[in-house]
Amino acid sequence: MDNDRVRAGVVDEFVLNRFRVVDTPAGAIGVVRTTDGFYAVLNRCPHMGAPVCVGTDLTTSTVASRPFEYRLAHEDRVVRCPWHRWEFRVDTGESIGNTTKARLLRFPVIVEGAEVFVQYRAARGAAARVKETPQ
Numbered sequence: 350m351d352n353d354r355v356r357a358g359v360v361d362e363f364v365l366n367r368f369r370v371v372d373t374p375a376g377a378i379g380v381v382r383t384t385d386g387f388y389a390v391l392n393r394c395p396h397m398g399a400p401v402c403v404g405t406d407l408t409t410s411t412v413a414s415r416p417f418e419y420r421l422a423h424e425d426r427v428v429r430c431p432w433h434r435w436e437f438r439v440d441t442g443e444s445i446g447n448t449t450k451a452r453l454l455r456f457p458v459i460v461e462g463a464e465v466f467v468q469y470r471a472a473r474g475a476a477a478r479v480k481e482t483p484q
């Protein structure tokens with residue numbers, strides 16, 4: 350363990366779109382490998398605190414459409430909470446369908462060679478934050 354990062358594993362150990370949960374001083378963090386890179390989020394749903402990454406695979410959601418029409422969206426980028434089924438984008442932390450202004454707390458992931466690390470001191474998007482600060 351480094352000062353601000355924790356080893357999450359080796360790249361090839363990660364099953365595509367399936368979270369691996371690692372313990373850090375900032376709490377349990379879920380790290381997931383996708384087709385466009387790694388993401389990491391706090392293993393805590395901003396609604397009521399469910400362990401949102403444990404046993405979770407990224408999934409796809411639907412977006413508003415006409416009656417009897419089902420449009421898929423955010424393919425394999427959706428974290429669906431096991432308790433109340435709220436959905437969040439893994440890449441931004443935002444809720445799908447504007448269910449809440451609260452977001453998943455995200456962390457940077459660093460890949461060095463074959464090793465994967467999560468920076469637990471560099472959280473982005475507070476879990477209970479309701480207003481985003483302009484950048």
Ligand code: FES
Pocket residue numbers: 394395396397398399430431432433434435
């Ligand atoms: S605790 Fe996650 S949706 Fe309620």
